[in-house]
């Protein structure tokens with residue numbers, strides 16, 4: 001028996017078609033979506049090329065189903081562990097097709113061994129395609145300089161805290177420090193950047209960003225909030241009702257287990273939610 005029913009609060013389906021109703025439900029609430037086919041650290045060319053074909057098909061599905069969704073891709077899912085050139089050659093046709101369709105591709109950011117390589121991949125793609133964006137992690141000290149460089153070329157950046165275990169030599173460890181860095185970066189991206197995604201479920205940060213844009217009379221159209229599928233859905237709707245743009249990251253795919261474990265590890269309430277569902281079955 002598939003254990004997928006346990007994960008379905010956080011993962012929209014095992015195939016893209018199964019995720020479409022969830023995307024539609026979000027769209028009907030005025031929420032934009034970015035979809036991600038779960039998977040990472042692909043080691044052979046066949047699997048990376050398969051991921052490319054899947055993303056090409058996803059772009060067709062999005063167009064056909066007329067849902068409001070762009071696409072997020074992890075570089076190691078599409079060949080970064082095989083080689084930087086290979087990765088570029090694999091992802092470029094996906095970005096090109098998205099450009100034809102008026103869609104947008106976001107490169108997710110993985111652990112620090114990939115930071116510079118992902119930024120290099122982004123800049124290389126950005127020379128030819130404007131419909132591509134990248135992610136910065138507030139816990140990394142280097143993100144201040146990276147944000148300045150990305151702002152100079154008006155790149156679209158998603159800002160998150162960072163989900164990987166990084167050493168103190170390169171990353172803040174304490175939540176207070178990470179929050180301070182996050183807020184400083186958010187202000188810089190909103191003021192000097194191009195439609196950043198402020199990705200967090202953290203009320204302290206969300207409220208601070210709301211205060212900042214109100215004080216500076218910055219239009220709500222200059223940025224969007226982003227959250228993960230199934231996490232704080234009521235807060236997602238509330239932000240839309242307050243007139244902010246909101247995008248939800250909707251993962252799907254048969255390789256849902258590592259992502260699901262990450263969500264459980266993050267928060268004990270998530271475990272409780274899953275247990276309740278288990279006993280409801």
Ligand code: FDA
Pocket residue numbers: 107108109110135137160161162163164199200201202203204226227228231232248249266267269
């Ligand atoms: P965090 O887990 O730090 O919690 C802080 C506070 O938020 C809590 O104390 C509570 O107040 C509130 N909160 C959180 N969850 C709640 C819940 N379920 N209910 C009620 N309150 C809650 N990382 C990465 O390294 N690379 C990437 O590309 C991305 N991409 C990405 C996209 C999007 C859209 C999001 C939202 C996040 C990412 N991340 C990511 C993950 C990110 O780096 C980070 O690990 C998580 O978002 C957790 O940090 P938060 O700031 O969201 O809340």
